[in-house]
Amino acid sequence: MFKRQFIPDKNLLNPKFDGYKLSPTNEKECVTRTSLPNGSDLRMNKFMANHRLGFRDLQARVRLNHLAYGFPTSTNKQQQGVAFYVDLEFQLMSVIYNKETNETHLQPIVQLIQPLGNLPNYSEPSATLPSDPYSPSLISLNSELLLASNGAGYIELVHIRSGTVIASTRYDGDGSEGISPVPCVLLDAQLVGNKIVMMAYSRVASKNTQFNISTLEMSADSNNNNTNDLITTLNIQRGLEVPTYCAIIENGERFILGSESPYEKFTSASTCDDNDAIITDASTPGATTITKTPKSSYSWTQDNTDITVQFILSPNTPKSAISCQFNNTHLSLIVRDDQNEISYPFRKLWSLVKADDCTWTLESDGTLTLFLNKQDQHTRWPHIFDIDDGVMETLDPAKLAEITERLEKFTGNDANNNPTVQNPVATDMDEDIDDKGEPIRFAIYDRLGQCIEEIYSGGCEWLCKAFDCEKEQEQRQGEQIPSICVKVDVDGQIYKFLKEEQGERNNLQTKHINTFDAFGFVQASKRDSRFIYYDPKFKFIVIIESSRNAYIYYHHDDKRSIETQKLVDLTRGEDVNVVGCQLLLDNVLVVLTETQVITIQI
Known part of the structure; x- marks a missing residue:
């Protein structure tokens, strides 16, 4: 289920590429403006x-x-x-x-x-x-x-x-x-x-x-x-973010989400007891049954350097039923056989671990134990995963009393019976807005929301997708899946999702189909990149700023050392924003600002 499938085709790389050369744009000939x-x-x-x-x-x-x-x-x-x-x-x-x-x-x-x-101004909403x-x-x-x-x-x-x-x-x-x-x-x-x-x-x-x-x-x-x-x-x-890639495939039977962080299936448990979970019956649309499941599927404890996570499986569970992989930021654990089903597909951990020092063991009584080695030693983890799933650390009474005593000086009163002043950082955690450069991952779901397959990019970062006209072109050619552009080294590499027959279902594989030379480097140098799209025929790729310019980078398949770059001043210094863009017909770029529609002959 967990795969590294983004494999570059060396024949599509251009190691001799030297850069882009700016070419002047005659706006009178190729740019028209229509006021709203x-x-x-x-x-x-x-x-x-x-x-x-x-x-x-x-x-x-x-x-x-x-x-x-x-x-x-x-x-x-x-x-x-x-x-x-x-x-x-x-x-x-x-x-x-x-x-x-x-x-x-x-x-x-x-x-x-x-x-x-x-809401009316006299109300006080939550x-x-x-x-x-x-x-x-x-x-x-x-x-x-x-x-x-x-x-x-x-x-x-x-x-x-x-x-x-x-x-x-x-x-x-x-x-x-x-x-x-x-x-x-x-x-x-x-x-x-x-x-x-x-x-x-x-x-x-x-x-x-x-x-x-x-x-x-x-x-x-x-x-x-x-x-x-x-x-x-x-x-x-x-999940924690809006997916950068979303596609409906196989006539609505499957769906793909591409994002940096994982998603969890939401199931309303309002009609169940605390120990119940709602399981959808796939054989009867709309039907649900209530199945008793434990509140937590694992227990865990930690010391200064290591974390131990234990799952209780059925006795004599074979090792072949377990797929467990570690990297510095994520854990992937899948257990599948007739008596066990555990799924933690590429879940981000609360902090960093030393992947090479992490391991797992399986005992004959069904106890599956994961050993995680912390990178930042002497730091206590509040929970295992980046998104808290409510599983508290298992502590013996003596250890719990020791931690409670150490925390009293932060949560109790001082000698004058005044509340202890805390650093705001300890009580207020904002979203991590500087967390950039996470690798993109793609999860495939069925109609019931079950994750049936994952494709990990192997460290590639998301760049962009094609203009929406690709969808119309593909419908004429039969059902296909929109392509993507990811950053690999300095390049922008284009990959296509392809179906591969395996047994009773179609798995997805990726194929490297083209490359925008050095575009990963170019994109990283732009501080303002509101819209990034490429031509489905791979003739060009464009970066559009939020309030000024459109940068057009051309591409040819003959592996030339210099490519052409053009710049179009969209707003001409006016205090307006660019709010949309699409590719119409062949090589006609349409840009929507707050006051104009601008067409550009590429």
């Missing part, structure tokens, strides 16, 4: 005023592409490109570019459900209430249908040509948020028969920033007027 209609600009500060957001939440909002790709119609497919955005009045707008005339037209399509606003709205998000399903979320929890299916909403529903989250509908953002969607399978993210009702990644199924039947019957939650994954 009066009174409908996209100055996003209206959305963000007076909201305090965690770093991961703010990061996801900044990365949101407000310009959605539109599938070309059967007529004028090579001459007319379409994209969509939503203005601040929640009017769905189309951007229609004509390549023959080099003109851009903006047309309204339909009015989306407009939120009434935030600090965990995820009431901050998101910006609208859009995903094209085909040339006729568009899925739209207004950012405040309502999801609508729009028929583009007629300009009508043919289905509307609401997202209710996991039921614990204390608000309904729950603000959400669409990640991916796919039309499967008369159903729409989609993935969306929302904030968890928690003081710490966490996200629910929900897989939903919505009816596309325009005759169904009952909004409660339109949408079904298939599963929810919970």
Whole structure:
């Protein structure tokens, strides 16, 4: 299940590459600008005023592409490109570019459900209430249908040509948020028969920033007027970040999430006792059974240098049923046989360990013991994993009394019976905003949310994905999975996910298919990189800043030592933000700012 599959193809590397040479851009010939209609600009500060957001939440909002790709119609497919955005009045707008005339037209399509606003000012909501709205998000399903979320929890299916909403529903989250509908953002969607399978993210009702990644199924039947019957939650994954890569594959039977940190399946246990867990019965859709399971699947203890973790398995469990691997930051433990099933797929540890000194043993009575050697000795771990799963350290009474006595000077009163003053660092932990450079990992889930496979990049860092037009191109060629670009050394290497027949199921493998020379080095040198995308035909890759320039880096397959770089000044010094970009037709880049639509002939 745990694999290192990112293997570079040496034939696609260019060790003789020397760099990029800046080439002047004649903006009069290749750049056109179209102002947004009066009174409908996209100055996003209206959305963000007076909201305090965690770093991961703010990061996801900044990365949101407000310009959605539109599938070309059967007529004028090579001459007319379409994209969509939503203005601040929640009017769905189309951007229609004509390549023959080099003109851009903006047309309204339909009015989306407009939120009434935030909570009334006389209320005092809980600090965990995820009431901050998101910006609208859009995903094209085909040339006729568009899925739209207004950012405040309502999801609508729009028929583009007629300009009508043919289905509307609401997202209710996991039921614990204390608000309904729950603000959400669409990640991916796919039309499967008369159903729409989609993935969306929302904030968890928690003081710490966490996200629910929900897989939903919505009816596309325009005759169904009952909004409660339109949408079904298939599963929810919970994690610390919004995935940088999300794909629905195999007609909605499997899903891929790419992220730096892992996700855990969320299961509501509100109807169970403390020792119960809800297990979904795969044979009967929607049915659940309650199965008795222990509160914790392991116990652990520690000293100054080592941590000992124990799992109790069935007697005479074979070693072949156990897959256990360590690295300095993560643990991967899978136990699979007829009597045991333990799954900790690539879980991040609370702190660093010395992977070479970690080991595990299995005794005949079924006791599985992991020995972790700390890198930072004399530091006590509060829990095993980065995300606290509630399993407390096992301590003997004498050890517990010793620790309690040592902590009294920090938690008790001083000689004058005044509370001891603590350093704020000891009581207030912010999100780690400087934790950069984590390797990307990909997890494959089934419809029930079970992680059935993982692909670890072997230390590669995430760079970007292709423009959304890749999805439309792949649908014409049969069902495939969007490619990715990861940083390997100084290069940006493109990998494709491929199916490999093994037994009764298809496993995924990765194949190195192209390379953007030295792009990993180039990207690292940019302090402002709001959008990064590459052409699905690998002719160029682009970095777009949040408020100024677009950098275009060209690529050829002849392994030349010098490639061309172009720069386009998008905002010309105006105090506006870039909020979206898409590739339309062939080599036509469309950039959306808060006041203009800019088309660039690449």
